[in-house]
Amino acid sequence: MPSSKSRKDLIDLHRLSRTPAEAYLRRQARPSSPRRKAGTIVKRPLLGSFSPMHQAKWVTEYVVHRLGHRHAFLDYSQTGDDNGIYRLEGHHGEVRIALAGDWATGTDEAHEVAQLMKRYQPHYTIHLGDVYFVGDVTEVGENFLGINNEENGYEPCAWPMGSHGSFALNGNHEMYALGYAYFDHMLPKLGLCVDGKQVGQHASFFCLENDHWRIIALDTAFNSVGWPMIEYFSKPDARLPEPLMQWLRDEVQLRPDDPRGIILMSHQQYVSRFEDCFDVPARQLAPFIGHPVLWFWGHEHRMAIYEEAGLPDNIRALGRCVGHGGMPVELSPAKPRHPEYKVEFVDDRLYPNDENLKIGYNGFARMTFRGPQLSVDYVDIEGTVVFSEVWQVDKGALTRR
Numbered sequence: 412m413p414s415s416k417s418r419k420d421l422i423d424l425h426r427l428s429r430t431p432a433e434a435y436l437r438r439q440a441r442p443s444s445p446r447r448k449a450g451t452i453v454k455r456p457l458l459g460s461f462s463p464m465h466q467a468k469w470v471t472e473y474v475v476h477r478l479g480h481r482h483a484f485l486d487y488s489q490t491g492d493d494n495g496i497y498r499l500e501g502h503h504g505e506v507r508i509a510l511a512g513d514w515a516t517g518t519d520e521a522h523e524v525a526q527l528m529k530r531y532q533p534h535y536t537i538h539l540g541d542v543y544f545v546g547d548v549t550e551v552g553e554n555f556l557g558i559n560n561e562e563n564g565y566e567p568c569a570w571p572m573g574s575h576g577s578f579a580l581n582g583n584h585e586m587y588a589l590g591y592a593y594f595d596h597m598l599p600k601l602g603l604c605v606d607g608k609q610v611g612q613h614a615s616f617f618c619l620e621n622d623h624w625r626i627i628a629l630d631t632a633f634n635s636v637g638w639p640m641i642e643y644f645s646k647p648d649a650r651l652p653e654p655l656m657q658w659l660r661d662e663v664q665l666r667p668d669d670p671r672g673i674i675l676m677s678h679q680q681y682v683s684r685f686e687d688c689f690d691v692p693a694r695q696l697a698p699f700i701g702h703p704v705l706w707f708w709g710h711e712h713r714m715a716i717y718e719e720a721g722l723p724d725n726i727r728a729l730g731r732c733v734g735h736g737g738m739p740v741e742l743s744p745a746k747p748r749h750p751e752y753k754v755e756f757v758d759d760r761l762y763p764n765d766e767n768l769k770i771g772y773n774g775f776a777r778m779t780f781r782g783p784q785l786s787v788d789y790v791d792i793e794g795t796v797v798f799s800e801v802w803q804v805d806k807g808a809l810t811r812r
């Protein structure tokens with residue numbers, strides 16, 4: 412259990428539904444400074460228990476942030492030499508990546524996970540998306556960039572930077588504020604690290620590659636929100652935007668016979684045993700991919716290792732859900748929604764916490780590349796490795812060792 416008590420509480424994010432209206436509402440309900448928890452039972456404010464002023468603010472914020480156009484989808488057509496494809500390199504033949512999803516909550520737990528990520532001394536860090544509650548300028552500042560918010564009493568939380576670079580995928584919560592803070596405030600602080608300074612991440616998608624591997628990070632979130640209220644009836648499908656598809660064709664030149672191991676990263680999941688599946692991006696990618704891929708995603712707040720799966724005429728993937736970075740971690744329901752998607756491992760241990768929540772453990776993934784070999788350790792908030800796997804690539808095919 413983290414020792415710091417000056418950051419945000421998990422209870423204010425517990426059972427947060429995946430709707431923009433509730434995200435705006437719940438952020439109004441959070442107290443303006445950390446609670447004193449010793450010896451008390453912490454309760455989340457009921458929706459009706461906060462002031463009319465907060466309710467008015469909720470309505471105003473929701474309307475102002477959600478009406479109007481989304482931020483323009485940025486690509487690499489105007490970025491000079493930067494085409495979004497970067498050399499994946501480390502030291503002495505080893506590359507280390509620390510990967511976390513749904514981390515930017517500003518909680519004590521997010522801070523603790525960040526400290527563990529730093530201890531791994533990663534060459535790169537990658538966030539799989541979601542800045543809570545709605546990814547606006549203030550929340551990007553205090554929950555991701557470590558900027559103090561004078562209007563509340565919480566300590567800010569800073570994303571750990573890699574020695575060679577740091578990147579962030581887009582999440583649906585960033586799009587709840589139409590993506591402006593993500594594209595204009597967060598991405599300029601990320602990207603490759605040159606002479607000790609981040610040069611800026613210029614789009615929400617990118618590729619890190621070497622002679623053996625290609626990590627392709629996608630934006631499934633840009634098309635995961637729709638018009639206010641209408642989106643509740645007609646669900647957006649997380650389709651990959653056309654400029655991204657064009658980049659895959661023309662710049663990445665991704666082909667089914669690529670001899671390197673393909674690793675995909677996205678915010679939304681391709682398949683899920685527990686929640687919705689987003690199969691449209693996988694269908695869009697099918698012409699480019701010839702072997703089963705490792706696919707890391709977040710969005711669901713749990714850690715789960717899937718057996719190889721795929722929908723008919725779609726790519727086959729070994730799904731790895733690592734959306735347990737900073738949100739209250741959901742435990743597996745007794746009856747999964749999609750029992751056909753089998754899991755090899757799910758971390759369903761109860762996390763002891765002083766907020767009386769029945770939740771699982773937060774954590775992150777450590778990826779270590781050595782030539783054609785990739786080791787992935789899934790680490791919990793106490794630093795314990797709860798699952799490990801080693802993969803070898805040969806002529807584009809992945810084999811587990």
Ligand SMILES: [Fe+2]
Nearest residue numbers: 541582583710
């Ligand atoms: Fe999400």
